[in-house]
Amino acid sequence: MITLDAVEVRYGTACALAGVSEQVPAGQWLGIIGPNGAGKTTLLRSIACLVPHAGMITIDGQPVSGLRRRRLARLVAYVPQLPALPPEMTVADYVLLGRTPHIGYLRMETDGDRQICSGLLGRLGLSPMAGRALATLSGGELQRVVLARALAQEAPVLLLDEPTSALDLGRRVDALELIDELRRERSLTVLSAVHDLTLAGQFADRLLLLDQGRVAATGPPASVLRDDVLTPRFGSGIHVIATGGTLVVMSRRPAARSQPY
Amino acid sequence: MSRTGPRPTGAKAGPDGQAGPAPPGAAGAAGPGQPPAGPADPAADEAAQAAQAAIPRVRSGRALAVATAALVVAVAVGVSVGPADLPLPAVGEALLTRLPWHPDMSVSVVAVTIVWQVRLPRVVLGALVGAMLAGGGAAYQGVFRNPLADPYLLGVAAGGGLGATMIIISGGNQALLAPAAFIGASLAVAVTYVLGATGENRSTTGGATASIVLAGVAIAALFTAVQTYLQQEHTQVIQQIYAWILGSLTSASWSDVAMILPYATVAAALLLAHRRLLDVLRVGEVEASSLGVDIARLRVTVVIAATLGTAAAVAVSGLIGFVGIIIPHIVRLTAGASYRIVLPVSMIGGAAFLVLADVAARTVQAPSEVPIGVITALAGAPFFLFVLRSSRARRELA
Numbered sequence: 001m002i003t004l005d006a007v008e009v010r011y012g013t014a015c016a017l018a019g020v021s022e023q024v025p026a027g028q029w030l031g032i033i034g035p036n037g038a039g040k041t042t043l044l045r046s047i048a049c050l051v052p053h054a055g056m057i058t059i060d061g062q063p064v065s066g067l068r069r070r071r072l073a074r075l076v077a078y079v080p081q082l083p084a085l086p087p088e089m090t091v092a093d094y095v096l097l098g099r100t101p102h103i104g105y106l107r108m109e110t111d112g113d114r115q116i117c118s119g120l121l122g123r124l125g126l127s128p129m130a131g132r133a134l135a136t137l138s139g140g141e142l143q144r145v146v147l148a149r150a151l152a153q154e155a156p157v158l159l160l161d162e163p164t165s166a167l168d169l170g171r172r173v174d175a176l177e178l179i180d181e182l183r184r185e186r187s188l189t190v191l192s193a194v195h196d197l198t199l200a201g202q203f204a205d206r207l208l209l210l211d212q213g214r215v216a217a218t219g220p221p222a223s224v225l226r227d228d229v230l231t232p233r234f235g236s237g238i239h240v241i242a243t244g245g246t247l248v249v250m251s252r253r254p255a256a257r258s259q260p261y
Numbered sequence: 262m263s264r265t266g267p268r269p270t271g272a273k274a275g276p277d278g279q280a281g282p283a284p285p286g287a288a289g290a291a292g293p294g295q296p297p298a299g300p301a302d303p304a305a306d307e308a309a310q311a312a313q314a315a316i317p318r319v320r321s322g323r324a325l326a327v328a329t330a331a332l333v334v335a336v337a338v339g340v341s342v343g344p345a346d347l348p349l350p351a352v353g354e355a356l357l358t359r360l361p362w363h364p365d366m367s368v369s370v371v372a373v374t375i376v377w378q379v380r381l382p383r384v385v386l387g388a389l390v391g392a393m394l395a396g397g398g399a400a401y402q403g404v405f406r407n408p409l410a411d412p413y414l415l416g417v418a419a420g421g422g423l424g425a426t427m428i429i430i431s432g433g434n435q436a437l438l439a440p441a442a443f444i445g446a447s448l449a450v451a452v453t454y455v456l457g458a459t460g461e462n463r464s465t466t467g468g469a470t471a472s473i474v475l476a477g478v479a480i481a482a483l484f485t486a487v488q489t490y491l492q493q494e495h496t497q498v499i500q501q502i503y504a505w506i507l508g509s510l511t512s513a514s515w516s517d518v519a520m521i522l523p524y525a526t527v528a529a530a531l532l533l534a535h536r537r538l539l540d541v542l543r544v545g546e547v548e549a550s551s552l553g554v555d556i557a558r559l560r561v562t563v564v565i566a567a568t569l570g571t572a573a574a575v576a577v578s579g580l581i582g583f584v585g586i587i588i589p590h591i592v593r594l595t596a597g598a599s600y601r602i603v604l605p606v607s608m609i610g611g612a613a614f615l616v617l618a619d620v621a622a623r624t625v626q627a628p629s630e631v632p633i634g635v636i637t638a639l640a641g642a643p644f645f646l647f648v649l650r651s652s653r654a655r656r657e658l659a
Contacts, residue, residue, distance in 0.1 A: 048551050073553030084545040088598045092316040097541050101553030106534045114316040121316075130316060153552070 001026055002047070002157065002189060006055040009042050009213075016042040017053070017213045024206075026060075026156070029183060029190040031204030033197055033224075035234055038210040040193035041081065044159045047191065048078040059157060073101035077150035081161040081193075087135035091126060091145050092117065094134060098152025120148045124178070140171045144178070151182065158183070160192035164199070172196065176203045197249035201225045209233060225249055321605060324596035328609035332388065335616040339384035342620050344627055345375050352376055383513035387619045388612035389525045390510070390578045391588075393570035395611020398585025399592075399603050400532045400567040403539035404560050405470055406546075412571040412585040415477035415564065419484035420449025421575035425505050426488045430495040438505070439520060439576040446572035449484055453477040454564060458557075470546065470560070507632035508579035510619050521573040528570030532604055535563055539600035583637045584611055587645040594648050614641070 002024040009017040017039045024030045032040045046053040049064050049072055057064045059075050067075070077098070085094070099113040121127045124144045129137065137145065143166060150158060163179065164172040180203055183190050194200035200207060201221035209217040209224050211233045217224045224230075225247045230238045241248045341352050354368040355376040397412035405414070413419075424445025428437050457476030458469050492502050538559050542549045546556050571585075588611040589603055596602050615633075618640060622633040 050547055050551060069550055069555050070553040073551060076551075078548075078551040080548065084543070084548060086543045086598065089543065093319065093540075093599065096316060097544065097552060100541050100549075103537075106538070108537055118316050 001060055002191070003056070003058045004043075004047075005057075007043070007046060007057055008054040009039075009046050009051055010054075011051075015213055016051075017046065017210075020055075020210075020213075020215055022208055022215070022218060024189055024191060026189050027183070027187045028205045029180070029192070029203060031200035031207045031221075032191060032193045032210060033195075033200050033207055034210035034216070037212075038233075039213040040210055041161050042213075043210065044078065044161050044191060044193060047157075048072070048076050048159055050078070070101050073153055073155065075155050076157045076159060077153040077155040078159040079146055079150045079161060079163060081165060083146050085134045085142065085146075087133060089134050090131050091134065091137070092121065092130040094145060095120060095126075095148045095152055098149040101153055101155075116154070117148070117152050120151050124148050139166045140168075140175070143167060143171075143175055147179070147182075151186075156187070157189045157191070160190065162193050162195060165195060172199060179203075197225060197230070198247065201247045201249070221247060319597070319599045319601045321596070321599075321602040324592065324602055324606045325609065327596075328592075328606045328613065331613040332609050332616070335613040335620075336384055336388065339387070339616045339620055340376055340380045342624060343375065343380055344623075345371075347372055347375065356381075378514075382515045382518055383510050383619065384616055385518050386513040386521065386577060387510050387616045389518065389521050390574040390581065391584055391611040391613070391615025391618075392608040393521075393525055393528060393574040393611075394581060394584040394615070395588035396529060396532055396604060396608040397567040397571040397574075399589035399600070399607040400535075400539070400563050401585070402589055403542060403600055403603075404563045404567075405474055406542065407474070408590070409586070410474075411582075412567060412574075413481075413580070413582075414474065415453045415568070416449030416480040416484060417446040417568060417571050417575055418580050419481040419488065421446035421572065422506055422580065423449075423484045423488040423491075425579070426491050426502050429498050429501050429505065430491055439517070442579075443572050443576035445484075446575050447568060449480055450477075450564065450568045450572070453480045454561070456480070458561075469557075473560075504632075505579045508581035508634045509622070509630065509632060510578055511623075511630060513577075517577040521577050524569045524573035528566045528573075529608060531562065531566035532570075535559065535566075536600040536604050539563070539604070543598075543600075578633075580634065581615070581637060582634050583641050584615060587641045588614055591645060591648050594651065 004020055004022045007017055007020040008015070020039075020043060022030070032043060034040055042051060045051045047057055047064065049067075049069075053065070062075075064072060064076070095117045096109055096113065099109055099117065103109060103113065118127075118130070121130050124147065126141070126144055126148060129141065134142065134145065143163065147163070150160075158179075160179070164175050167175055176199055179190065179192075182188065192204075194204070201224075204221060206219060207217075207221050207224040208215060209229065216233055217229050225240050227238070227240050230240065230249065237251045237253065239250055239252055241250060340356065341347075341349055347355070351368055351372045355372045358368055358373055359377055394412050398410070401410040401412060401414050402408055421442040422445070424441035424443070425438055427445075428434075428441045433441075453476045454473060457473035492499055538554060541552055541554055542556075542559070544552075550556050574581075589607045592603050592606045592610060596606055615637070618636040619633055621640065622631045622636045625631055625636075
C-alpha cells in the first residue's frame with residue numbers, strides 16, 4: 001500500500017505538485033495522466049525520493065523520506081523516461097546494476113545475483129542478447145532491458161515514467177501487456193505515467209489525472225476518461241468514444257477549422 | 262532512446278537463438294540447481310535458455326596481463342638504461358646482490374650503487390607517480406562523469422604549485438618542498454569541495470557535481486594567480502620554480518618513495534574498492550541513487566582517495582601533465598569501459614608509461630634532461646590520437 005498525503009514539491013519558487021493525496025493498494029496499477037508539465041514525472045520522482053517533498057509518502061506505513069537509499073531501492077524501482085544507456089555496456093552487465101541495493105557497500109555481485117539476472121533475461125526473452133552492447137539494440141529491446149534492470153531490484157513497487165514513449169503502436173501494447181503479466185506474477189504495485197490515454201484506461205486499475213501540479217480527477221478509468229473531465233485539462237480537441245467496451249480517447253481538429261477547402 | 266533503428270534480424274526469433282558470447286563453462290557456473298531434463302519439456306527448455314544466458318563476470322585478465330607485461334618491460338628498461346654504461350649482466354647481478362640470499366658475484370660497488378641508489382628509486386617512484394596520476398584521472402572521470410576530467414581538476418596542480426613556490430621563494434629547506442606541495446594540493450581540493458558542495462540537498466542528488474567542478478576551476482585560478490604573482494616578485498628563482506612546475510623525477514630517492522608509498526597504497530586500495538560503484542554511476546547520479554547508491558558518500562570518498570594519491574605524486578615529481586587523461590582513455594578504448602578494467606589497468610599502464618617516458622626524458626638529450634611532461638605529451642598525444650581513430654573508438658563515441 002502506497003499512501004500519498006498532501007504531497008507538495010517545489011522547484012525554487014515554482015510549485016510542481018501541491019496537495020496530492022492518493023492511496024494505491026498493493027498489487028494495483030495506478031496510471032498517472034495529465035498534460036505536459038502537469039507533474040507526472042515529479043510525482044514519480046518524489047516517491048523514489050529523487051526530489052525532496054513536503055507532506056507524507058509512505059509505503060506500507062514507512063515514510064519514504066526516512067529510509068536510507070539502499071533500503072528504499074529494495075522497496076521501489078524507478079525507470080525514468082529516458083534512461084542513461086552506456087553504449088558499450090553489455091545487456092547482462094546493465095541488468096546486474098539492478099542488484100545494487102542487495103550488494104553490500106564495496107562488495108561485488110555474487111553468483112546468486114547473476115542467477116537472478118539470468119533468469120530475468122530468460123523471462124523477458126533477452127537471453128540471446130545477454131552479451132551484446134546496449135548500442136546495438138532496438139528501442140523495443142532496450143525497453144525490456146531497462147525493465148529487467150528494474151525487476152532485478154526485486155522491489156514490490158515499480159515506478160515507470162512513460163514506459164512506452166519510445167515504442168511504435170504495436171510495441172506499446174506488447175510492452176504494457178508484459179508489465180501487466182509481470183505485475184500479476186510478482187504481485188507488483190505499478191505506478192506509471194502514460195501519455196496514451198486509451199492504453200492507460202485499458203491497463204490501469206485507477207487513473208490519477210494531474211493538472212498544474214494538482215489532482216484534477218481520480219478514480220476508475222471510466223470515471224476519468226470522460227469528455228467533461230478531460231476537456232478542461234487537455235483542450236477541446238479531445239473526445240472519448242466507447243467502442244466494444246474500450247474507451248478510446250482521440251484527438252480531433254475542431255470542426256470550424258477542419259472545413260474542407 | 263531512438264539511437265538505433267529497429268534491427269531487421271529479429272533478435273527474439275527463436276528460443277534457441279545464438280547465445281552470443283556466453284563463455285564456455287558458463288552453463289556450469291549457472292549452478293547445480295538446474296536438473297538435466299528432457300529436451301521436450303518446455304519448462305526445461307526455459308531453464309536451459311536461462312542457463313544459456315548465464316552472466317559472465319567482467320573479465321579484466323587479458324588487459325591486466327598486457328599492462329603488467331608492459332610494466333615489467335618498462336622497469337627492466339628503466340634499470341638498464343642510463344648515462345653510466347653498465348652491461349646488462351652487471352645490472353642483473355647488481356640487482357641480485359641486495360637480496361637476502363644470492364649467489365657469489367663479483368659486481369663492482371659502483372654498479373650496485375648506480376642501480377640501487379640512482380636507477381631503481383627513480384623507476385619505482387616513476388611507476389608510483391604514473392599509477393597515481395592515471396588511476397586518479399580514471400577515478401575523477403568516473404565520479405564526475407566527465408571524459409575531460411584529469412587528476413588536477415579540483416586544484417591539486419595549482420595548490421601544489423603554490424605550496425612549492427612559497428618554499429622556493431622563501432629559500433626554505435628543500436626537504437620542505439614535497440610536504441608543502443602536498444599540503445597546498447590537498448588544501449586546494451578541500452576548499453574546492455567545501456565551497457562547491459555547499460547547498461547540496463542531502464536527501465536528493467544532482468547539481469552538485471557541476472558546482473564542484475566549477476568551484477575547482479575558480480580555486481585553481483585563484484591559487485595560480487597568487488603563485489604567478491609570487492613568482493614574478495622573485496625572478497631570481499623563477500628558473501627553479503619552472504623546473505618544479507614542469508615536473509621531473511631527477512632527484513628521486515628512496516625517501517621520496519617512502520613518502521609517496523603509504524598514500525599510493527591507500528589511494529589505490531580505496532579507488533579499486535569502488536570500481537563496481539563507479540560502474541553503477543555510469544547510468545548517471547539520479548539513476549544510481551534510485552539503485553541505492555549514496556552519491557554524496559561515493560563522491561567524497563573517491564575524491565579524497567584520488568586527491569591523496571595525486572597530491573603525493575605532485576609533491577615528489579611536480580606537475581606531470583597528460584598521463585591522467587590519456588592512459589584511462591586508451592584503456593577504455595582498447596580494453597573496455599567498465600571501471601573493473603579501467604581502474605586497475607590504468608594504474609599499471611600509467612606506471613609503465615611514466616617509467617618509459619622518464620627513460621626517454623633522461624636519454625634523448627643526455628647528459629641534460631628533457632622535462633618529463635614534454636615527453637608524456639609528445640609521445641602520448643600521437644598514440645592517443647591513433648587509438649582514438651581506431652574502430653572501437655568510433656563505436657564507443659557514436
